Amino acid sequence: MPELPEVETVRRGLEPSLLGRRIKDVILRRPDLRSAFPKNFRQEISGQKVMKLERRGKYILAVLENGEGFGLHLGMSGRIKIQELSRDQDFGLHDHVIFVMEDGVKIIFNDPRRFGQLFKIGPHWDSEKPFAKMGPEPLGKNFLKTGFGVKLKNKKAPIKTALLDQNIVAGVGNIYACEALFDAGISPLKKAGAVSSTQTEKLVRAIQSVLNKAIKVGGSTLRDHRKTNGEMGYFQHYFSVYDREGKACPGCDCNIAKTGGIRRVVQAGRSTFYCPRKQK
DNA sequence: CTACCATCCTGGTTGC
DNA sequence: TGCAACCAGGATGGTA
Numbered sequence: 001m002p003e004l005p006e007v008e009t010v011r012r013g014l015e016p017s018l019l020g021r022r023i024k025d026v027i028l029r030r031p032d033l034r035s036a037f038p039k040n041f042r043q044e045i046s047g048q049k050v051m052k053l054e055r056r057g058k059y060i061l062a063v064l065e066n067g068e069g070f071g072l073h074l075g076m077s078g079r080i081k082i083q084e085l086s087r088d089q090d091f092g093l094h095d096h097v098i099f100v101m102e103d104g105v106k107i108i109f110n111d112p113r114r115f116g117q118l119f120k121i122g123p124h125w126d127s128e129k130p131f132a133k134m135g136p137e138p139l140g141k142n143f144l145k146t147g148f149g150v151k152l153k154n155k156k157a158p159i160k161t162a163l164l165d166q167n168i169v170a171g172v173g174n175i176y177a178c179e180a181l182f183d184a185g186i187s188p189l190k191k192a193g194a195v196s197s198t199q200t201e202k203l204v205r206a207i208q209s210v211l212n213k214a215i216k217v218g219g220s221t222l223r224d225h226r227k228t229n230g231e232m233g234y235f236q237h238y239f240s241v242y243d244r245e246g247k248a249c250p251g252c253d254c255n256i257a258k259t260g261g262i263r264r265v266v267q268a269g270r271s272t273f274y275c276p277r278k279q280k
Numbered sequence: 281c282t283a284c285c286a287t288c289c290t291g292g293t294t295g296c
Numbered sequence: 297t298g299c300a301a302c303c304a305g306g307a308t309g310g311t312a
Binding site for chain 3: 284286291292
């Protein structure tokens with residue numbers, strides 16, 4: 001489900017219940033998701049207070065008072081639900097992990113497809129496993145100057161495929177890659193290395209703009225994504241190209257019967273949507 | 281190094 | 297209506 005805007009929406013939704021609060025207990029209702037849960041996870045996390053709640057790419061990181069912490073990734077279908085003051089001990093289908101807070105609030109990690117992750121992090125998580133080589137934060141201050149342009153220049157893959165590479169830019173997934181390329185007027189088929197510096201600057205602005213707009217409305221809900229209070233995001237209503245094959249491109253007033261409208265192709269096994277007239 | 285592929289899963293949608 | 301095939305927002309490890 002989640003790309004950067006959805007993950008950021010979830011992180012913000014978690015803040016009131018998690019940040020500065022103490023975790024009383026962790027209930028693991030199965031031994032693993034994508035990978036096995038860390039040994040002694042429950043013992044090591046229980047009793048700790050959450051000092052920081054951060055996001056890096058599509059990951060949410062909780063730093064605890066002992067300097068250790070944990071990370072989670074929502075995979076394709078992960079959701080976080082917050083249950084206030086419920087004595088109900090019956091959990092729903094696919095409610096795999098439950099953080100029970102000191103004040104009785106339950107934070108539930110639900111994930112039907114089980115592509116999600118839950119893992120431990122150390123004080124220097126930033127230089128560890130998935131984060132060490134991860135690309136820059138697109139909403140960070142110096143996104144363009146943090147090597148994004150250079151990384152693109154060295155890529156032979158199409159620009160769309162490059163945008164999905166978390167080592168080039170963190171947090172962009174299929175939806176926002178398509179939308180950003182449309183906004184920037186760049187064909188997804190163009191080789192990353194052939195994108196000019198002017199186009200790269202335009203792309204940077206387009207990525208930031210589309211991500212910020214999506215965050216503002218709670219992300220995109222296609223099927224699974226929900227805010228922590230259960231509400232849907234509604235950026236899907238603003239899609240220009242994603243999931244709009246054959247429909248009119250906003251900005252093209254051409255005859256759809258002749259042009260076929262928005263086109264869908266498959267790149268690196270993923271659907272790409274674009275307007276061949278607006279994106280060169 | 282890069283590109284491509286299969287794989288981990290369930291569930292919603294599509295097409296016969 | 298029933299059912300099977302296909303598709304999905306991601307990451308990774310293997311192979312060529």
